[in-house]
Amino acid sequence: MSVLDTVADRLVVPGYSKWGYRLRKGSWSALEPGALNGARAVVTGAGSGIGKATALGLARLGAEVVLAVRDERKGEAARAEIVAAVPEAVVQIGLCDVSSPESVRRFAAEIDRLDVLVHNAGVLPQERKVTAEGHELTFATHVLGPLLLTDLLRPLLAASDDPRVVFVSSGGMYTQRLRGDDPEYREGTYRGATAYARTKRMQVALVPLLAERYAADGIAVHGMHPGWADTPGVAGSLPGFHKLTGAFLRTSEEGADTIVWLAATSPAPRTGQFWHDRRERPTHLLPTTGEKPEDVVAFWQYCTSAAGVLP
Template sequence: MLDTLADRLVAPGYSKWGYRLRRRSWPADDPKPGALRAGLAVVTGAGTGIGKATALGLARLGSAVVLVVRDQAKGAAARDEIVAAVPDAVVQVRLCDLSGPESVRRFAGEMVAEFDRLDVLVHNAGVLPQKRTETPEGHELTLATHVLGPLLLTDLLRPLLAASPDARVVFVSSGGMYTQRLHADDPEYREGEYRGATAYARTKRMQVALAPLMAARYASDGIAVHAMHPGWADTPGVAGSLPGFHRLTKAFLRTSEEGADTVVWLAATSPAPRSGQFWHDRRERPAHVLPSTRENPGDVTKFWTRAKSAAGLPD
């Protein structure tokens, strides 16, 4: 009851205090040491923040990790930090811009050519533009980065994921998605005044709406799909994109490692969590808390069809 109350009140549940209170009951629930030994994980947006913390957590559990970044220098620095903390870690850095389908296809082709299987795929890469920006393909940037790119990458890596005995895909969403409904008729945010934070929250809502559909799409291959939100974490992305929020809440923000905890848990805990659900602090959470954000099945189907087409996925 206290957990649910803290979650609904937002600030107590999303802050470092919510994490640290819940953490007291978790020791027996922690992934076993070496849970991912001999495995392979891909983490997008792994140069800083929650992505880097996730990669470190997976490496500590024995997984080889591919850091997917847009900035080679940040990726190399993150790799050095992870290897310094886990000296026997196997860590690679690969360049890929999730907003560009050619970049996604190139990266996925490299992975398929080099590896026989993939156990964990974490979609963490994110952007928060201050003004509406389109990719060369004509898609709004947050949609391309948070939705279309991950959809395409997951589908292209499907053969590798299917080769794993327990493949898991994790979307790092945001608690901000609770403020937004699914805009099935305007996924590109062409209508109304554009706000970067709103675009971010809208596409994070889309990720949560897609998780059950992707879980069903890949169930026959034994691939689980999860969505989660990390609470409020003190990351370079938050500080740079939301300076006012960061300034007001800095004393209450989680560390990147605390924000990444549920991602690592979803990737490594046993038995495997239920596929297609939405998680925060190792517990299933409702996808909606406001009646105004609830979508009908027709909207979800419409959005799924549009998203697959825009991402270039086969039916």
């Protein structure tokens, strides 16, 4: 299975599709029922798609879940679905626009206990947009906001017996190198899909940096990609891709499986790694995407300054 798994992963289509998931799941052990009893989890972008599926999976394992959403109505609808599926679930809604530092700070101030933090919120604008603070929107949503939110919640995570942070990246990040020289995508012709993939690469670069930053607090930091899942975000932002790959796509629940596993499996997976379908994966597949130390330094310095986080 290990060799077949690796081959499927490198060939992309077999590994990222529903077939890759179904090929692999037969060798997995079920998560312990009640594995997250007493734990509290925050899931950003939990109003639909993989975020909602993640929240449902965590609730099924006993976690109290906070749905961090921009749209309260979508949050209420997601909450109703989760409670209908898991009547005993404790599900709360918190308003949080991850691209807005003010909204992130306000949301973080409302959280008083935390064990699991899942960074799932995502955007894919077709044209370059900037936030009120002047940051490119995908960069603000995928990188600056999660960095700020994690740092604000660090004391609560450090107080947990088994704290875990999960960044939901994308397989598209394999096509991009870390752009420490142009993180805001100011140079060249802007393409939404490229901006998305670049910032997903940045999330993967953040994982080992934050794992080291929080090591003394015992906070595990993980990165993962869910494969190709049939979500409202994919259908709305990438209609051509969705039409072409529709027969191959995973369900949201299949895409969310590794997120839930990273949050709940015992013993805890190794911190600072990148995962897909419950297995560590390489962070680079192309020789052109390799990172130089100076790229990482420049990226980290820019991010901490832009997010208002001490380096």
